[in-house]
Amino acid sequence: MRRLCAVYARDQQDREDLFQNIFMAIWKALPAFRGDASERTWVYSIAHNTALTWQARERRWQQRRRGLEEASRVVASPMDERRMQLEGVISHLTPVDRELVILWLEGFTIAQMAEATGMKAGTVGVRLMRIRQTLTQTFGSSESKNG
């Protein structure tokens, strides 16, 4: 959840706010959980949907604070810098691709991703290949080519 919040909200306070919103949404939805999907898929669906609504609502507020946040950001290590770059790339994807790539990096299967988004498995696969290409171009990773 923290990793997901880091993509949707760039500022520590916003992340905390989003994290609590997600927690609350899960808590409210808990009585309706029927077990049709796995708990993990269910929780991630709620988290993504909540984050999407939260981001649309908070966009103006975020824009106002971004300048301040950029100035105060401290890069702790090259690893952190690279991770922030990855989070930056993911946050600039379309909402659908963003959800897919986060689920993908979290280790979800294509079937689970299809379940979480309501897309066909084939479509998910094609989109992931395209996303992988984008990531490979951005990060130039040797391993990415093997992926």
Add this chain to the structure above:
Amino acid sequence: MDDLQPPNDLQQLWLNRRVQNEDTATIVAQVLRNARNFRARARRFDIACVVVYLLLLPPCLLSIVIAFDYYGELLVAAGYTVWAVTLLSGLTAYRIFYRSLRNEPSPDVHLRDYIEHSIDYVNGRERFTMKSATPISALLALAGIVFAIAAHQGQDALFHVIVSFVGQPLVVWAILDTQRRYERKRSQLRQILTDLTKNP
């Protein structure tokens, strides 16, 4: 297709994000506190609405009676009646609108369903806003006309004419602004839905 794995180094980078040790009890307590605050705020708002009703009704009725009985100004009394109806119906509409905030689409469905429900929700809210604000705008215009005729007949209603004819365009502006915001939101949601349904 199921063996399509993410690049190992990127997955490691993603999963290795340092997360501070968190006290789960503190987080849960904070969430519960926020939920309680939200519920308390909603309850306070409900009570405030009823109190405002009770406070507004007597002066509304009194101003009509005074205008009619004391000053014998029939048209001013009629204008006050229209104002009273506008005020109370506006308050009722706002209260219903505020309460309906609790019926937001539930996020525990897949993305496509959620976006579709969200579009329906935005449409519903827009319909409600239009249905309730349009008569209010018309009522204010009517009050303005009634007060204008009263002023023309020499009754003391100039201030009322100004208030009505300033308030009416403000309501129209608020309707148009709300419509613009809903349209923007709807177009964002439709964009996501199109992205979801298109063939890559």
